[in-house]
Amino acid sequence: MTLVEAINHTLHQEMERDGKVLVFGQDVARNGGVFRATDGLLDRFGGRRVVDTPLAEGVIIGTAVGLAAEGFVPVPEIQFLGFAWQAFHQIAGQLARLRYRSDGRFGCPVTVRAPFGGGVRTPELHSEALEAQFVQCPGLKVVLPASAADAKGLLASAIRDPDPVMFLEPLKGYRLVKDDVPEGEHLVPLGKANAVRTGDDVTLIAWSAQVEVARKAAAVLAAEHGVSAGVLDLRTLVPLDIEAIVAAVEHTGRAVVVSEAPQSAGFAAEVVATICEEAFYSLEAPVARVGGYDVPYPVGMLEEHYVPDAARVVAAALRVCGEGA
Amino acid sequence: MSLDLELAAAETVYRVLSEDGSALVAEPPDVRDDDVVAVMAEMVKARVANGRFFSLQRQGRAGTYAPIEGQEAVVAGAAAALDPAHDWVLPQYREPVALGRFGPEVLRTYALYQRGHPAGGHFPAPVRVFPVQISLAAQIPHALGLAWAMRLKGEPGVACVFFGDGASSEGDFYEAANFAGVLGAPVLFLCVNNGWAISTPLHSQTAATSFAAKAAAFGFPGVRVDGNDALAMISVVAAARERAVTGGGPTLIEAVTFRMGPHTTADDPKRYQAPEERAGWEGRDPILRLRRHLEGRGLWSAERQAEAEALAAAEIDAAWDRAEAMTVSPDAFFDHVYAEPTPRMVTQRAELRARLGLDPDPGTGTGTGTGA
Numbered sequence A: 001m002t003l004v005e006a007i008n009h010t011l012h013q014e015m016e017r018d019g020k021v022l023v024f025g026q027d028v029a030r031n032g033g034v035f036r037a038t039d040g041l042l043d044r045f046g047g048r049r050v051v052d053t054p055l056a057e058g059v060i061i062g063t064a065v066g067l068a069a070e071g072f073v074p075v076p077e078i079q080f081l082g083f084a085w086q087a088f089h090q091i092a093g094q095l096a097r098l099r100y101r102s103d104g105r106f107g108c109p110v111t112v113r114a115p116f117g118g119g120v121r122t123p124e125l126h127s128e129a130l131e132a133q134f135v136q137c138p139g140l141k142v143v144l145p146a147s148a149a150d151a152k153g154l155l156a157s158a159i160r161d162p163d164p165v166m167f168l169e170p171l172k173g174y175r176l177v178k179d180d181v182p183e184g185e186h187l188v189p190l191g192k193a194n195a196v197r198t199g200d201d202v203t204l205i206a207w208s209a210q211v212e213v214a215r216k217a218a219a220v221l222a223a224e225h226g227v228s229a230g231v232l233d234l235r236t237l238v239p240l241d242i243e244a245i246v247a248a249v250e251h252t253g254r255a256v257v258v259s260e261a262p263q264s265a266g267f268a269a270e271v272v273a274t275i276c277e278e279a280f281y282s283l284e285a286p287v288a289r290v291g292g293y294d295v296p297y298p299v300g301m302l303e304e305h306y307v308p309d310a311a312r313v314v315a316a317a318l319r320v321c322g323e324g325a
Numbered sequence B: 001m002s003l004d005l006e007l008a009a010a011e012t013v014y015r016v017l018s019e020d021g022s023a024l025v026a027e028p029p030d031v032r033d034d035d036v037v038a039v040m041a042e043m044v045k046a047r048v049a050n051g052r053f054f055s056l057q058r059q060g061r062a063g064t065y066a067p068i069e070g071q072e073a074v075v076a077g078a079a080a081a082l083d084p085a086h087d088w089v090l091p092q093y094r095e096p097v098a099l100g101r102f103g104p105e106v107l108r109t110y111a112l113y114q115r116g117h118p119a120g121g122h123f124p125a126p127v128r129v130f131p132v133q134i135s136l137a138a139q140i141p142h143a144l145g146l147a148w149a150m151r152l153k154g155e156p157g158v159a160c161v162f163f164g165d166g167a168s169s170e171g172d173f174y175e176a177a178n179f180a181g182v183l184g185a186p187v188l189f190l191c192v193n194n195g196w197a198i199s200t201p202l203h204s205q206t207a208a209t210s211f212a213a214k215a216a217a218f219g220f221p222g223v224r225v226d227g228n229d230a231l232a233m234i235s236v237v238a239a240a241r242e243r244a245v246t247g248g249g250p251t252l253i254e255a256v257t258f259r260m261g262p263h264t265t266a267d268d269p270k271r272y273q274a275p276e277e278r279a280g281w282e283g284r285d286p287i288l289r290l291r292r293h294l295e296g297r298g299l300w301s302a303e304r305q306a307e308a309e310a311l312a313a314a315e316i317d318a319a320w321d322r323a324e325a326m327t328v329s330p331d332a333f334f335d336h337v338y339a340e341p342t343p344r345m346v347t348q349r350a351e352l353r354a355r356l357g358l359d360p361d362p363g364t365g366t367g368t369g370t371g372a
């Protein structure tokens, strides 16, 4: 199954399982979503549970808060993550905080789905990797699947979670990522990283689309440089699997963190700081970051060298291994 | 002023030409024949450009394209009533191919935009056109800011902002319109009601009887105009402009039209639109409509049409060839983030240049990264 098919399949299963699950957003019902992630839901579950909203992100998230307080389980879609800015006051100021500001009376079991990520020559504001923005909103969980199987297992867990989840889907991987997805119930717990590949010399830490980049880099490192690189897919940034990070770095003594977002104050910085605090004495070399640059996401003709690629990760890994380049 | 906006009801659609262009049903705008002929030529050009950008996208040479087909009169008609030397236009994304009145640079820049070149965001001064807007409705408050500034400076212009029926649902529209009413600022809110926002039809967007009707709540006039009638567009925009520059405040103009193409080259309307709906609009083509009117007056002909199409094709080809020939340094995304880059950006840029085997010094004044 492709990653977007896995999302679609999981939305069907979760809506089947729980009559309180609602799906709404721009073009999600009749059109089945601009990427077909919600295709078929309207026919199967009807217009009371699958709703095309007016074109206004603020009200999409704001109503999710109210619906959740009344016991529904909203799974709103933001068509592209760059348009979450229009809803930022509702996401950061309200959705994240309802449990806290109502002193525990109301929870917000809302899963906000949105695609993001570069490499497909989209117009402005369709590609930005904004994950760190949401990590800075205590109360939100931040989940980013990299495989189709994880898309299913993590989405099901997100929908069943009592707290709001930003579920960020790799746009480029919607159809490119394809793997075996368990048919029946499949839950991947939030807060458990996935050791995609084990290695002894260096740990490549990534999430979302960059996991594939890290895997390619690990293959090159093994084949061409005799370097054994492990790949750790964080899967969820909040909650963060600190234990898995520490264990991997204690094993290899070296790490490279790969992400798409602008470098300054990106989530990679949080990972590096965590390693420094929790595994400093295991380090054989400074931890390296490979990521986007501190610029707005570039236009089509320029994006090629913005998004990290395997060659950059390989170079960084060789550097931390003290092997030139 | 030939039209009283206060009297034009928000519920009826104002039109000058009958739907097939064969008759005048209201007083035509007070403009020279040459200007109307120029609008006709501009619409023809927009239609030719539309076909060209569509096929360039299909060939993989240009990016996702949002077609203007069917909406040419909204833009070319409105532009004809504006003053390119004093007014600002803020487009959404379909409009640039029909904004030739604001200078040939508009189309040339738009070709760069479709190519994915950074200079595509840069309608060069003194062209008073804001960059294409992708974040829906975000340009509406900017229009109010421009209008407010012009008034503070005692300048005679207006800001005319285009936005879709879909975009009108965003808070940015309501917030800007409300504030514009309070300020009495010279803004023309031009809502392009083309029936659809991707797959979302009007009735899922609003329960109001019209978009123009919303103006009542902001305290200024709202008019519905037939957006497929170039003469009606000229009349209404001219009247709204006159009102704005004489201190009468904003107007909300709802141009009723239809998106004849898909939302973009990435969309398939068969999934959500009944074919009869589009078919019903075929007989209301804005170009055929004005053409019939002008031919009836001896101002247009088959020869002139062929000539206009050939001129349009030449202009677009030149714009595209120039865009394709325009190179860009692969590190140009570091330009224009700030007036001066931060120290970290300087380091990042040097790292990228080293990686690409470029001279470590990006030089000064790489400008828009046009390689020029």
Ligand SMILES: Cc1ncc(C[n+]2csc(CCOP(=O)(O)OP(=O)(O)O)c2C)c(N)n1
Residues within 6 Å of the ligand: A026, A055, A079, A083, A086, B094, B134, B135, B136, B137, B163, B164, B165, B166, B167, B168, B192, B194, B196, B197, B198, B259, B263
């Ligand atoms: C803030 C924001 N939300 C969502 C989108 C995605 N999107 C692009 S175009 C579009 C529909 C716009 O409809 P409308 O405003 O009626 O303009 P039209 O395309 O019909 O010209 C949507 C939802 C966007 N570009 N910006």
Ligand SMILES: [Mg+2]
Residues within 6 Å of the ligand: B164, B165, B166, B192, B193, B194, B195, B196, B197, B198
């Ligand atoms: Mg529309």
